[in-house]
Amino acid sequence: MAVPSHQELPARVNLSAAPAPAPVMPTTLHSKMDELEGQLLAKVLALEKERVALGHSSQQQRQEVEKELDALQDRVAELEHGSSAYSPPDAFKISIPIRNNYMYARVRKALPELYAFTVCMWLRSRSGGTGQGTPFSYSVPGQANEIVLLEAGHDPMELLINDKVAQLPLSLKDNGWHHICIAWTTRDGLWSAYQDGDLRGSGENLAAWHPIKPHGILILGQEQDTLGGRFDATQAFVGDIAQFNLWDHALTPTQVLGIANCTGPLLGNILPWEDKLVEAFGGATKAAFDVCKGRAKA
Numbered sequence: 001m002a003v004p005s006h007q008e009l010p011a012r013v014n015l016s017a018a019p020a021p022a023p024v025m026p027t028t029l030h031s032k033m034d035e036l037e038g039q040l041l042a043k044v045l046a047l048e049k050e051r052v053a054l055g056h057s058s059q060q061q062r063q064e065v066e067k068e069l070d071a072l073q074d075r076v077a078e079l080e081h082g083s084s085a086y087s088p089p090d091a092f093k094i095s096i097p098i099r100n101n102y103m104y105a106r107v108r109k110a111l112p113e114l115y116a117f118t119v120c121m122w123l124r125s126r127s128g129g130t131g132q133g134t135p136f137s138y139s140v141p142g143q144a145n146e147i148v149l150l151e152a153g154h155d156p157m158e159l160l161i162n163d164k165v166a167q168l169p170l171s172l173k174d175n176g177w178h179h180i181c182i183a184w185t186t187r188d189g190l191w192s193a194y195q196d197g198d199l200r201g202s203g204e205n206l207a208a209w210h211p212i213k214p215h216g217i218l219i220l221g222q223e224q225d226t227l228g229g230r231f232d233a234t235q236a237f238v239g240d241i242a243q244f245n246l247w248d249h250a251l252t253p254t255q256v257l258g259i260a261n262c263t264g265p266l267l268g269n270i271l272p273w274e275d276k277l278v279e280a281f282g283g284a285t286k287a288a289f290d291v292c293k294g295r296a297k298a
Helices: 028-053 059-081 253-260
Strands: 092-096 104-107 116-125 133-140 143-151 157-161 164-168 177-185 190-195 198-203 217-220 239-247 278-281 285-288
Touching (some): 092 278, 116 143, 164 198, 190 253
Antiparallel strands (some): 104 217, 104 278, 116 177, 133 217, 177 190, 190 198
16 A cells, blocks of 8 residues: 555654653562462461371371362462563464465454553564654554554654654564554654663654544554555565554653563563463464563663
8 A cells, every 4th residue: 555645734743862760660470479479388387287287187187288288388489489580371472484465463452442551561573774664554444544553664763643643753673572562642743662671762643533443353463555465565464463452542762661671570561461362363473482482671
């Protein structure tokens, strides 16, 4: 398809990075693990006392207490020696090995009407620097370009919302994994673009006061010229996609940094990255993969 013309009120772009967010505090997940470990240790002590008190009780009762005590001690050991890095429950990636118009993944969940959103994902491009194609596109009846992230040819990466366009100062040309987050709100069309936890650019007047329409089709790896189809190989994404999450509000810079550093994991409240929600088609593959393994930064 022809890339839509830029809107009459161009999005103002601020390419200066935002001040470095404050260091990420210990996550709620870790706090809960500490609390759980304390509860388990207290239970172990109580069972030890019960085992002593059962010295003259039946053999069966003693065996039941011993079994429960062993299970609790094993769980405490897991908590004490487990990795602090985030390992998501649905750790997988979608891979599209070659540029074509038939490999893609479809998200099996309808979106509601949105007045703001943040979309985050891990991307590894294999395009060879000739344009990253379309990591994702969301179309609705009557509007194929409701939300599109696209880099065509040698043009900059662009965010399309309702056919309005903002250029994003993002780069995926080194064939490595990068964490990308884009936040937008209908109020004044404000947007922000993050790469690897850093704010790379922001602007306004991008489809201002336009609500994102519900019940469309979300495709990973292809740009939709019609609802759910008519893909163009020249606009296809080549590479790997993981941890694609969508929220109905703008995440804070600290939250974005925590996700990118794998120290503050978050799943999208509108669309979480779950195996059951993502289906691969046309030769695109789905494989187990934990993008955060060994990557967490203190």
